[in-house]
Amino acid sequence: MRRVASPTSPSMEITKDLTLPKLLLRTARKYGPRKVAMREKEFGIWRPINWQEYLERVKALALGLVALGLSRGDKVALIGQNRPEGLWAEMAALCVGGVAVWLYQDSLIDEVQYIVDHSDAKFLIGEGQEEVDKAVAIKDRCPKLDRVIWDDPKGMRGYDDPILISLGEVSELGRKLGEREPHLFEELIEKGQGDDVCLLFYTSGTTAQPKGALLTHHNMLKMGQNMMAVDPCSEDDDFVSFLPFAWIGEQMMSISCGLQAGFTINFPESPETIQQNIREIGPQVLFSPPRVYEQMVRTVQVRHLDAPLLKRKVYDLAMGIGGRIADLKLAKQPIPWWLTTLGKLADLAVLKKIRDHLGLACVRRAYTGGGALGPDHLRFFHAIGVNLKQIYGQTEIAGISVLHRDGDVKFDTVGTPLPETEVLIAPDGEILSRSPCVFKGYYKMAEETTRTLKDGWLHSGDIGFLDVDGHLVVFDRRKDVMTLSDGRPFAPLYVETRLKFSPYIKDVWVIGDQRPFLTVVVCIDAGVVGKWAEDHHIAYTSYSELSQKAEVRRLVTEAISFVNRSLPAPARIRRFVNLHKEFDADDEELTRTRKIRRAFLEERYREIVEALYSGAAEIHLDTTVTYEDGRVVHSKTDLWITDVPVEAE
Amino acid sequence: MTQANVLLQVENLQIAFGGVSALAGVSLDVRRGEIFSLIGPNGAGKTVLLNCINGLYKPDAGRIIFDGRDIGSLRPHQRARLGISRTFQKIELFSGMTVLDNIRLGRHIRMKTGLLDGAIYVGRASREEIEHREFIERRIIDLLEIEHIRDKVVGMLAYGLQKRVELARALALNPTLILLDEPMAGLNLEETEDMARFILEINEAERWRTTCILVEHDMGVVMDISNRVAVLNFGEKIADGTPPEIQADPAVIKAYLGEVEDLYATRR
Numbered sequence: 001m002r003r004v005a006s007p008t009s010p011s012m013e014i015t016k017d018l019t020l021p022k023l024l025l026r027t028a029r030k031y032g033p034r035k036v037a038m039r040e041k042e043f044g045i046w047r048p049i050n051w052q053e054y055l056e057r058v059k060a061l062a063l064g065l066v067a068l069g070l071s072r073g074d075k076v077a078l079i080g081q082n083r084p085e086g087l088w089a090e091m092a093a094l095c096v097g098g099v100a101v102w103l104y105q106d107s108l109i110d111e112v113q114y115i116v117d118h119s120d121a122k123f124l125i126g127e128g129q130e131e132v133d134k135a136v137a138i139k140d141r142c143p144k145l146d147r148v149i150w151d152d153p154k155g156m157r158g159y160d161d162p163i164l165i166s167l168g169e170v171s172e173l174g175r176k177l178g179e180r181e182p183h184l185f186e187e188l189i190e191k192g193q194g195d196d197v198c199l200l201f202y203t204s205g206t207t208a209q210p211k212g213a214l215l216t217h218h219n220m221l222k223m224g225q226n227m228m229a230v231d232p233c234s235e236d237d238d239f240v241s242f243l244p245f246a247w248i249g250e251q252m253m254s255i256s257c258g259l260q261a262g263f264t265i266n267f268p269e270s271p272e273t274i275q276q277n278i279r280e281i282g283p284q285v286l287f288s289p290p291r292v293y294e295q296m297v298r299t300v301q302v303r304h305l306d307a308p309l310l311k312r313k314v315y316d317l318a319m320g321i322g323g324r325i326a327d328l329k330l331a332k333q334p335i336p337w338w339l340t341t342l343g344k345l346a347d348l349a350v351l352k353k354i355r356d357h358l359g360l361a362c363v364r365r366a367y368t369g370g371g372a373l374g375p376d377h378l379r380f381f382h383a384i385g386v387n388l389k390q391i392y393g394q395t396e397i398a399g400i401s402v403l404h405r406d407g408d409v410k411f412d413t414v415g416t417p418l419p420e421t422e423v424l425i426a427p428d429g430e431i432l433s434r435s436p437c438v439f440k441g442y443y444k445m446a447e448e449t450t451r452t453l454k455d456g457w458l459h460s461g462d463i464g465f466l467d468v469d470g471h472l473v474v475f476d477r478r479k480d481v482m483t484l485s486d487g488r489p490f491a492p493l494y495v496e497t498r499l500k501f502s503p504y505i506k507d508v509w510v511i512g513d514q515r516p517f518l519t520v521v522v523c524i525d526a527g528v529v530g531k532w533a534e535d536h537h538i539a540y541t542s543y544s545e546l547s548q549k550a551e552v553r554r555l556v557t558e559a560i561s562f563v564n565r566s567l568p569a570p571a572r573i574r575r576f577v578n579l580h581k582e583f584d585a586d587d588e589e590l591t592r593t594r595k596i597r598r599a600f601l602e603e604r605y606r607e608i609v610e611a612l613y614s615g616a617a618e619i620h621l622d623t624t625v626t627y628e629d630g631r632v633v634h635s636k637t638d639l640w641i642t643d644v645p646v647e648a649e
Numbered sequence: 650m651t652q653a654n655v656l657l658q659v660e661n662l663q664i665a666f667g668g669v670s671a672l673a674g675v676s677l678d679v680r681r682g683e684i685f686s687l688i689g690p691n692g693a694g695k696t697v698l699l700n701c702i703n704g705l706y707k708p709d710a711g712r713i714i715f716d717g718r719d720i721g722s723l724r725p726h727q728r729a730r731l732g733i734s735r736t737f738q739k740i741e742l743f744s745g746m747t748v749l750d751n752i753r754l755g756r757h758i759r760m761k762t763g764l765l766d767g768a769i770y771v772g773r774a775s776r777e778e779i780e781h782r783e784f785i786e787r788r789i790i791d792l793l794e795i796e797h798i799r800d801k802v803v804g805m806l807a808y809g810l811q812k813r814v815e816l817a818r819a820l821a822l823n824p825t826l827i828l829l830d831e832p833m834a835g836l837n838l839e840e841t842e843d844m845a846r847f848i849l850e851i852n853e854a855e856r857w858r859t860t861c862i863l864v865e866h867d868m869g870v871v872m873d874i875s876n877r878v879a880v881l882n883f884g885e886k887i888a889d890g891t892p893p894e895i896q897a898d899p900a901v902i903k904a905y906l907g908e909v910e911d912l913y914a915t916r917r
Contacts, residue, residue: 043783043786043787043790043791044786044790044796044799154792154850155846155850157853157854158853269796269797270794270796270797272796272797272798273796273797276797
């Protein structure tokens with residue numbers, strides 16, 4: 001049993017009675033109208049909102065919620081895109097002593113109903129018509145739901161359900177109440193204690209029903225403090241908020257770190273403009289799940305495939321130099337002077353421009369968390385000079401417990417524990433952690449709580465180990481660890497992240513537990529492969545047709561063979577099939593954070609798994625597709641199974 | 650129905666190309682604030698009728714009265730200035746220009762300042778430009794959800810988005826009456842639903858209240874969003890009325906050989 005911990009290092013004192021609203025009050029008073037708290041791009045222009053306005057908006061909304069009958073401990077469910085109004089509404093609920101429950105915007109009606117009902121939410125605050133439609137559809141099945149508050153008026157004519165009220169009206173109610181009782185807002189905030197629950201976070205859950213993790217103000221504040229003790233953020237930094245608020249990582253930056261550091265939070269114009277808006281802002285800090293970085297790499301790879309020969313050669317040369325320097329740096333070896341010089345040239349000619357195009361020109365630190373990012377991806381970012389670091393944590397520990405330190409990044413680890421955090425590997429290999437950020441328990445799930453939380457130790461369900469430098473290596477989810485034909489344990493996640501470095505592969509599912517060899521189900525990247533097919537004059541009409549083309553299967557075979565060469569013999573992939581559709585969270589194949597749900601896939605695609613191991617060359621599949629509005633459509637498809645030639649050993 | 654309610658009155662319109670009679674005396678009234686759909690088999694004369702309304706074709710006989718005024722003698726740009734704008738069945742955008750520039754072109758007719766003001770560009774001209782920018786950004790780009798393609802060159806965009814840009818340009822005129830020629834043609838299900846949403850918005854929203862004449866083959870959409878429908882067949886109007894009336898009309902069913910119900914059934 002090994003155990004590591006970092007020394008404590010409190011920079012700002014976080015007392016037991018400090019809450020997020022108290023901190024908001026303090027920060028807003030400190031900066032007032034002199035500093036920009038957030039920006040939103042609207043109608044083509046970045047519009048600043050200063051700290052005083054931020055506080056006033058929150059105050060009006062908070063008192064408005066009080067006027068509507070919100071009291072301490074009541075739950076407020078929120079759905080919507082990343083907009084300032086979302087953050088104001090959340091902070092408003094917290095100021096009253098309420099608990100915020102964020103939902104993913106693309107949640108299906110059943111999921112919304114489950115969470116709204118299970119969390120006992122009294123109010124639901126939705127962005128616009130789409131959310132209102134969902135709310136109205138479920139209100140009869142959620143008797144505790146009292147009011148539905150909406151913001152965007154587009155399409156909202158003709159809605160006259162008495163349960164509905166607009167965010168503007170709520171603010172107006174709040175302003176009136178504020179005039180009658182000018183000190184009420186401060187009094188409400190004053191009542192808050194650090195141990196009060198502030199967030200109820202439904203974890204996506206790769207198995208069963210979502211579980212609601214209860215996090216306190218103290219959890220959130222301590223997490224922000226400990227993270228920034230390692231990597232300080234400055235009040236002059238810019239951060240772009242574009243990931244769902246229902247993801248703990250976004251709360252970590254927008255709320256925990258944002259209020260403590262006082263940096264500016266920027267909200268993109270629309271989901272489609274995110275990449276462009278990030279580039280305009282040029283944030284100093286970026287925190288995203290792996291898919292964002294995977295997408296960035298793919299963008300560059302596709303441009304590379306498209307470029308003329310000379311440009312490709314220059315790119316290859318520069319990336320070679322960048323990669324060499326990154327390898328030496330990470331191995332903590334000296335870099336020879338000539339390589340440094342070449343590196344500067346490469347930077348000037350290519351790497352700097354790539355950083356700029358990806359919106360990473362000013363990034364001091366980029367973090368990836370919430371899933372595994374492949375070593376090839378990590379190396380790519382270090383090669384172009386971006387300090388990308390892995391973090392590890394769960395919602396149950398307020399999002400983060402382990403982090404790479406600057407200059408001590410290893411591609412296959414997630415780093416070392418934060419201050420005040422202990423990490424322990426149980427005898428069975430499970431990763432346990434303990435810190436002031438460990439959650440209170442699951443809402444209304446005592447049994448689950450006792451199983452996860454023992455003597456203050458959070459049981460993660462992940463298998464891992466500590467390497468010689470005390471870095472944590474996360475192997476995989478315990479239930480996902482496979483046994484190879486030679487009896488060795490094996491992490492499918494590792495092979496999957498390696499395969500995903502190919503620009504043609506978007507998602508992949510590795511099968512092979514207790515089987516003679518490994519097989520994979522591949523979801524090709526429609527955009528990249530489609531472009532490739534066009535360039536090679538291959539005609540196709542749909543994703544499913546494209547995926548079964550012989551040329552496309554050959555392309556995937558090459559990508560798999562490439563990865564196979566660096567895998568031990570029993571872990572090599574022998575056969576694969578291109579799926580006729582992409583994995584989709586609406587079909588429950590992925591969690592809302594885009595992790596694949598193996599048990600579900602195993603069940604759903606049993607025929608495919610059987611065919612992969614039966615030696616069949618073809619599968620006739622009859623499946624159903626679920627649309628976001630709940631429609632279900634049947635489809636029949638034929639899939640080809642391809643053998644991957646395995647080189648002689 | 651009072652006269653004041655009628656925005657566009659078409660009386661006994663006739664036009665022939667060579668020996669083919671494209672419109673053989675069509676009359677119809679479009680009321681202020683409604684969505685009025687024209688349906689009919691291919692070659693029935695729907696697009697010809699739109700072309701007559703906005704002045705691309707000059708009818709052989711008949712009158713077109715818009716807002717109480719006979720516009721038969723006006724040229725297309727004069728009719729546009731009165732507030733009649735349109736989109737085309739086949740996209741007619743400037744494919745080498747950006748989305749924003751295409752929309753701005755649609756707004757050009759509303760420019761009050763001239764070349765000289767523009768050259769000096771203080772006071773009036775710059776103020777006006779800001780006003781136009783605000784109109785385009787707030788009312789059009791935000792409504793049609795095309796923020797992300799603002800600066801893209803139109804020729805590079807997917808077909809569905811180009812259709813949206815066509816609508817955007819037509820809206821830039823701030824029209825009283827908009828003629829939509831098959832806005833859903835070639836769109837997938839999601840894009841069709843979006844388009845229907847936009848049309849309803851420009852028709853119903855307080856700040857638009859634009860009367861729409863819609864030519865469309867997608868019966869599901871037509872029956873869902875129209876206030877009234879007219880059916881053309883071989884240049885003649887064979888029926889008009891509310892969607893349920895049209896669906897029950899024997900003449901319509903005959904012209905379509907039962908297609909109406911079939912189409913309607915397959916949509917759902």
